[in-house]
Amino acid sequence: MxxxxxTEIVFVVEEDPEGGFVASAVGHxxxxxxxxxxxxxxxxxxxxxxxxxxxxxxxxIRLHYxxxxxxxx
Numbered sequence: 001m002x003x004x005x006x007t008e009i010v011f012v013v014e015e016d017p018e019g020g021f022v023a024s025a026v027g028h029x030x031x032x033x034x035x036x037x038x039x040x041x042x043x044x045x046x047x048x049x050x051x052x053x054x055x056x057x058x059x060x061i062r063l064h065y066x067x068x069x070x071x072x073x
Contacts (some may be wrong), residue, residue: 004058
C-alpha cells in the first residue's frame with residue numbers, strides 16, 4: 001500500500017547563533033540553512049524538492065519562526 005502524499009510540511013525556523021537561519025522539518029529529516037530569509041525560502045523549497053519524489057511532495061511549506069528573547073528580571 002502506498003502512502004498518501006502530505007499536503008503540507010512544517011519547518012521550525014530559528015536564528016543561527018553564528019548568523020542567518022536554520023530550518024528543520026517536523027517529522028522529516030530535512031534541515032537547511034541560509035544567511036537571510038529570502039535565501040532561506042529558496043533553500044527550503046530546494047530541500048523539499050530533493051527530499052520528496054514529485055508525486056509525494058507536499059503542496060504547502062509552512063515556516064514556524066521561533067525566537068528566543070532574554071530580558072532582565
